[in-house]
Amino acid sequence: MDLYAERGFDGTTVAEIAARAGLTERTFFRYFADKREVLFWGAGALQNLVVxxxxxxxxxxxxxxxxTGALEATEPVFEERRQFARQRQTLIxxxxxxxxxxxxxxxxLASAIAAALRGRGVGEPAASLTAEMGVAVFRIAFERWIDDARRRDLREHIRAALAELKAVAAAAVTGSSTPRARKASRPK
Amino acid sequence: MDLYAERGFDGTTVAEIAARAGLTERTFFRYFADKREVLFWGAGALQNLVVxxxxxxxxxxxxxxxxTGALEATEPVFEERRQFARQRQTLIxxxxxxxxxxxxxxxxLASAIAAALRGRGVGEPAASLTAEMGVAVFRIAFERWIDDARRRDLREHIRAALAELKAVAAAAVTGSSTPRARKASRPK
DNA sequence: CGACCCCATGTCAGCCGCTGACATGCCAGG
DNA sequence: CCTGGCATGTCAGCGGCTGACATGGGGTCG
Structure with a gap:
């Protein structure tokens, strides 16, 4: 992270990263599939948690x-790491x-979630679609959590995004052409 | 495509691709940002269409x-190209x-869609969430269209996936813990 | 009609990501 | 003390990708 911050991602060579860690370039590649992967350490663990x-x-x-319940439960993982998450997001x-x-x-993550849902007996187009919606909610919530001046909980953001998603879908059900469309979504 | 099919993606060198096209490696890179991009030719045009x-x-x-309406309207682009799409998907x-x-x-694509929605006055968490749902629907529909033995229209698949998505979201609205959950989604 | 310019393509050299093959050294267990 | 395994290092090499410069052909303008 330090190096990526100092000289940018492209400007940083794997040899440098390895050196700063007191290792060889070759060793770096034994732990990380490529130069990018180092920024996604722990993604697997998170995924298991959700599943x-x-x-x-x-x-x-x-x-x-x-x-969304399972996603909310990951909150403790991120708490305390807001600052880090922010840096990471800007870099990405x-x-x-x-x-x-x-x-x-x-x-x-979405496909793992879909599999987990199937494990509960959910049928197929439904499982994937649900997973996709869940991830969408999480993504939005995470983004908003990262730069929420009021420092609200990740869970709150997840719940809010979920509510919004339900509203959008419900609006689309009633009218294929009803002007009642937009209603939730207060800005800022 | 021929080369990728013959010797696999990794086994194919850019020099070879360029040669087969009667060009230099350098020229290849002037048209495509990297070796992968050549398989995604036209994605930009499609995106514009949807927007x-x-x-x-x-x-x-x-x-x-x-x-979803706009997505359905892309159907003519894909009709006739089913075989190609299939090959491409397997490769990917x-x-x-x-x-x-x-x-x-x-x-x-999702972020372009979100922008388009904002242009119509949709507020922010809603725009992104809607875009994400639309893309999810499209993705599923496309997949099923590709290997639909009954050769149904892409549009039909989109409509079906959309219906399913609405059902899932609606089910989640009524009960935070109602056993009525799964209902649509016939397999195959 | 020739000078000129622009743009597509080619040539060349080089960096760096990533990999396979092999060597070395440490630590654990018998 | 031997031995086998595992983490790390060494080395050489491929190939993706880039910058800098050269070349040529087609169109434009004086």
Whole structure:
């Protein structure tokens, strides 16, 4: 992170990273598949956490709610790390190659969630769609949590985003052409 | 495509691609940012199509319906290209690097859609969430269209996926813990 | 009609990411 | 004390990707 911050992502060579860590370039590549991966350490663990959360949800829980519930449960992982998350996001936002990786991790999360839902008996187009919605909610919530001046909880942001999503979907149900569309979504 | 099919993606060198096209490696890189990009030719055009579609939708149309409507309108682009699309998907499915790029294109599409929605006055968390839902629907629909033995229209698949999504979201609204959850989603 | 310019392409050299093959050294268990 | 395994290092090399400069062909303008 230090190096990436100092000289930018492109400006940093793997040899330098390795050196600063007191290692060889070769060793770096034994731990990380590539230069980007080092910024996504722990994504796998997070994914497992979510998957387990879904598996353990009470069987009466609705699929989408099970997903967002499990996502809320990751909150302790991020608390305390807001500052770090912020730095990381800015770095990623500045480099397409990093966005690719980020978005890929989210896709992988979505597919793991879909699998977990199937494990609960949810059928197929539904499982994937639900997973996708859950991830969308999380992504938005995370973004807003990162730069929320009022420092509200990640969970609150997740709940808010979820509510918004439900509203949008519901609006689309009633009218294929009703002017009642936009209603929630207060800015800022 | 031929080369990638013959010797795999990794096994193909840019020099070879360029040669087969009667060009220099250097020239290849003047047209494509990298080795992967050549498989995503036209993604930009598609994105524009969708954005325009949204902008032109009647103002009474609900956001989500405007999005899926615009997506349906891309159907002519894909018709006739099913075989090609299939090959492409298998190739992508086999290589993580290609999935990254694919998923990135979808993310970019989502963010363009969100912008288009904002242009219609949709507020912010709603715009992004709607865009994300639209892309999710499209992704699923596309997948199913590609290997639909009954050769149904892309539009049909989009409509089906959209219906399913609405059902899932609606189910989650009524009960935070109602056992009524799963209901749609017939397999196969 | 020739001078000129622009743009597409080619040439060349070089950096750096990433990999395979092999060597070395430390630590644990018998 | 030997031995086998595992983490790390060394080395050489491929190939993606880039910057700088050269070349040529087609169109424009004086």
């Amino acid at each position: 387990e959360g879904i598996a353990q949800a009470s069987p009466e829980t609705t699929p989408l709610n099970a997903v 936002a500045a480099h397409a190659e990093l966005q690719e990786r980020e978005v890929m991790k989210l896709a992988s | 325009e579609g949204i902008a032109q939708a009647s103002p009474e149309t609900t956001p989500l319906n405007a999005v 499915a086999a290589h993580a690097e290609l999935q990254e790029r694919e998923v990135m294109k979808l993310a970019s």
